[in-house]
Amino acid sequence: MDRKSTVHAEAGEDSVGATLRLLRKQKGMSLKALAEASGVSVGMISQVERGLANPSVRLLTSLRRALNVSFQELFTKPASETEHAGDPDFVRRADNRPIIDLGDLQKELLTPTDKPHLQLMIIHIDPGAESGGWALSYPAEKGGLVISGEVLLSVDGKNVALLPGDSFAFDGMLPHSLSNVSSETASVLWIIGAVQFDRHL
Structure with a gap:
C-alpha cells in the first residue's frame, strides 16, 4: 500500500471530522456533553467536526474514549463502500x-x-x-x-x-x-x- 494514501481531517463526508460528528449524534451527545466528557473544548470539537482543525492523536484519544469508540470506527469506511464488501469481518x-x-x-x-x-x-x-x-x-x-x-x-x-x-x-x-x-x-x-x-x- 502506498503510505502516502493517508487519512486527513478535512472538510467533506469522508473526513474524520464528519465521522466524529456522526458518532456523536448516534450517541445522542451534544457538543457541550462531549466537551465535558472528554475535556476538549466545544470550540475545538466544532472545528474538528467541520474539518477546520487537524486533531492530534491525544485529542482524538480523549474524544473516542468519551464516545466509547475505537480509532477504527473514526477512520474506517463502512464495508459497503469498499471493493471488498464481501469479505468476512476477520479480514482486512x-x-x-x-x-x-x-x-x-x-x-x-x-x-x-x-x-x-x-x-x-x-x-x-x-x-x-x-x-x-x-x-x-x-x-x-x-x-x-x-x-x-x-x-x-x-x-x-x-x-x-x-x-x-x-x-x-x-x-x-x-x-x-x-x-x-x-x-x-x-x-x-x-x-x-x-x-x-x-x-x-
Whole structure:
C-alpha cells in the first residue's frame, strides 16, 4: 500500500471530522456533553467536526474514549463502500488500511474490524521523530516488532535501542515512548491488547 494514501481531517463526508460528528449524534451527545466528557473544548470539537482543525492523536484519544469508540470506527469506511464488501469481518486487505497521518509519524491500521481487546498497526516514524513527544500510558498490554530502521524504546525510564527483527512487550500503564534514531524511516509492528474498558488503536 502506498503510505502516502493517508487519512486527513478535512472538510467533506469522508473526513474524520464528519465521522466524529456522526458518532456523536448516534450517541445522542451534544457538543457541550462531549466537551465535558472528554475535556476538549466545544470550540475545538466544532472545528474538528467541520474539518477546520487537524486533531492530534491525544485529542482524538480523549474524544473516542468519551464516545466509547475505537480509532477504527473514526477512520474506517463502512464495508459497503469498499471493493471488498464481501469479505468476512476477520479480514482486512492490504489496500484497505486506514492511515492516520501525523506529519512525521504515520499509523497504519491493520485490525480487520473493531476489536475492543486487540489493536494491530504499523507505525512509520521519520528520522529523528518520536511518538508524539510525550510518554503515553494507559491500561493495556503492548508489544511489537521492529520491521525496519533503528528505534529507541523508553519504558518506565529504561531506554533500549532496537534493530530490525527485535521484539518487545510491556505493561502499557508504564510511561513509554518510541523514537527513530536512524537516518531512514523506521517501521514498527505495534500490538495493543487493551483491557476491556479501554478501546485503543
